[in-house]
Amino acid sequence: MTDVRQAVLDVAKTMYAKGIVEGTAGNVSGRLDTDRVVMTPSSLAYDEMTLDDLVVVDLDGEVVEGERGPTSEKDLHLSCYRSYDEVGGVVHCHPTYASMFALIREPIPAVIEEFVVFIGGDVPVCEYRTTGTKELGEEVARNLADRSAALMANHGMVCVGKDTHDALHSALVVEHNARIIHGAKVLGKMHEIPPEVTENFTNIYGFIRNDMWTA
Secondary structure, eight states: OHHHHHHHHHHHHHHHHTTSSOTTOOEEEEEOSSSEEEEOBSSOOGGGOOGGGOEEEETTOOEEEOSSOBOTTHHHHHHHHHHOTTOOEEEEEOOHHHHHHHHHTOOBOOOSHHHHHHHOSSBOEEOOOOTTOHHHHHHHHHHTSSOSEEEETTSOEEEEESSHHHHHHHHHHHHHHHHHHHHHHHHSOOOOOOHHHHHHHHHHHHHIIIIITTO
């Protein structure tokens, strides 16, 4: 239990240090067991956050441990855990380049090989839903069935993983590639990966998610 809590705290602080959130924006969570999730609290600066500030909720969103209120985006996280048993960590962030794609509501194309292996394919854009609502959580979870990342229209990005560190890695991979793709678009026309290669790498992602996340 302590390891999951520590991972949530460490990832939250790393997310802030990496500059993919500002202020108290974004949130992080980790699955403790089949019925409980530990997550960052609402409206607390990451550099001030300690283990005692984290909040444990059940899958219905009821607080079972902690003195603070959970993040206002708790439904975003809980929808992912309820939908996919293999998901052990969720990161919601606002990285600059990925958020640009979210604002113009354009998927981030999987035109770099590592992107397909780690993310599963193009990063889709979810239909717009209001921040903090169950409807947003459901829409995001729907788009994460075979992807580790999804963009929220006019908002930011959500990533899932085997654990919290894995979810953060996905977020950093997406942002790194979104920056490259943004620059490539300025230089000229991008070329897609051959379809058979994309299929092979997609299968690798599927194997990792279905067989290794729960190992």
